[in-house]
Amino acid sequence: MIIQLEQNITASQLEKLREKLQEIQYRSTRVSTQFGDYIIGVGKKEFDIRAIGALPGIRDIHRVSDDYKLVSKKWRVEDTVIELEEGIRIGTGHFALMAGPCSIESEEQVEKTIRHLAANGVRIMRGGVYKPRSSPYSFRGLGIDGLKLWHAKAREAGIRIITEVMMVEQIKPMIPYVDIFQVGARNAQNFNLLDALGEVGKPVLLKRGISGTIDELLQAAEYIFSNGNERIMLCERGIRTFETAYRNTMDINAIAMLKDKTHLPVIADPSHGIGLRRYVDKVALASVMAGADGIIMEVHEQPEKAFSDGQQTLGFSEAERLYRQLRLAFELREGF
Numbered sequence: 001m002i003i004q005l006e007q008n009i010t011a012s013q014l015e016k017l018r019e020k021l022q023e024i025q026y027r028s029t030r031v032s033t034q035f036g037d038y039i040i041g042v043g044k045k046e047f048d049i050r051a052i053g054a055l056p057g058i059r060d061i062h063r064v065s066d067d068y069k070l071v072s073k074k075w076r077v078e079d080t081v082i083e084l085e086e087g088i089r090i091g092t093g094h095f096a097l098m099a100g101p102c103s104i105e106s107e108e109q110v111e112k113t114i115r116h117l118a119a120n121g122v123r124i125m126r127g128g129v130y131k132p133r134s135s136p137y138s139f140r141g142l143g144i145d146g147l148k149l150w151h152a153k154a155r156e157a158g159i160r161i162i163t164e165v166m167m168v169e170q171i172k173p174m175i176p177y178v179d180i181f182q183v184g185a186r187n188a189q190n191f192n193l194l195d196a197l198g199e200v201g202k203p204v205l206l207k208r209g210i211s212g213t214i215d216e217l218l219q220a221a222e223y224i225f226s227n228g229n230e231r232i233m234l235c236e237r238g239i240r241t242f243e244t245a246y247r248n249t250m251d252i253n254a255i256a257m258l259k260d261k262t263h264l265p266v267i268a269d270p271s272h273g274i275g276l277r278r279y280v281d282k283v284a285l286a287s288v289m290a291g292a293d294g295i296i297m298e299v300h301e302q303p304e305k306a307f308s309d310g311q312q313t314l315g316f317s318e319a320e321r322l323y324r325q326l327r328l329a330f331e332l333r334e335g336f
């Protein structure tokens with residue numbers, strides 16, 4: 001059960017509510033976010049929802065039986081649209097494009113990518129400065145200095161930054177330079193990291209775990225939300241299956257289903273989703289048709305020289321073509 005409180009609820013009204021919840025043997029947790037105050041009630045007993053809803057100090061009440069509640073569409077029917085500065089909107093009715101290299105490598109690479117993005121109207125740049133790599137001997141990123149350099153260049157061009165954070169300790173030093181924090185697939189159930197990102201005033205893009213279910217993804221988002229941050233987007237980036245012909249199996253089904261189950265924006269990552277450059281465009285377009293609110297993709301001036309994930313990275317001209325196709329596909333879908 002989710003109970004949204006009136007902003008001016010009094011202590012005695014709250015006490016009454018607590019008593020009522022105890023009566024029906026519901027455990028309750030208070031959640032305060034940047035947008036609202038809620039009580040989450042968890043229990044099994046049947047009860048008359050009106051008996052609680054009619055109490056003074058309560059704005060809204062809903063029965064939500066899923067393990068995830070605040071991110072559920074059963075609770076909030078209206079989709080969440082995340083606003084970044086300068087009129088960038090992410091969520092239903094808008095199409096978000098995020099592109100950039102897998103890893104931030106050098107000043108020159110950053111400059112070239114920004115020029116490419118700006119020329120194509122792509123306003124959010126992706127790139128890793130802390131890289132989770134399967135092998136400890138692979139390139140692991142330029143760290144905070146790389147982020148600072150990137151930030152200075154991006155700001156000049158009015159481009160926003162999305163980048164992965166891997167540890168709680170990295171969050172604070174990164175905050176001034178990041179517009180969207182990315183949680184990588186390998187950290188999708190790092191609950192301490194999710195808790196900490198709940199306390200941050202920046203949006204979070206949460207990737208699905210490599211072997212994570214849709215339910216686990218939604219519960220991970222619930223961690224962030226219930227710690228105070230409602231500005232979350234979910235990202236389908238492919239899952240591990242028995243198929244070995246490509247890097248991951250892009251779960252297009254999940255995009256359609258997530259759009260139905262949650263009010264949060266859903267972003268697709270076709271680059272990691274299939275992991276092979278020649279198919280990225282098809283998978284990206286299919287993701288839009290399945291309902292994705294945006295695409296995050298890897299681009300590089302010379303993909304074959306990229307420090308990481310070159311095999312799935314598009315060159316600039318391939319990417320330009322795909323941006324155009326994606327925008328057309330989105331327009332077409334919206335017109336259905």
Ligand code: PEP
Pocket residue numbers: 102128132183184185186207237272
């Ligand atoms: C990435 O975005 O480069 C990345 C490491 O993604 P994922 O966490 O989905 O593997």
Ligand code: MN
Pocket residue numbers: 102103272298308309
């Ligand atoms: Mn990558």
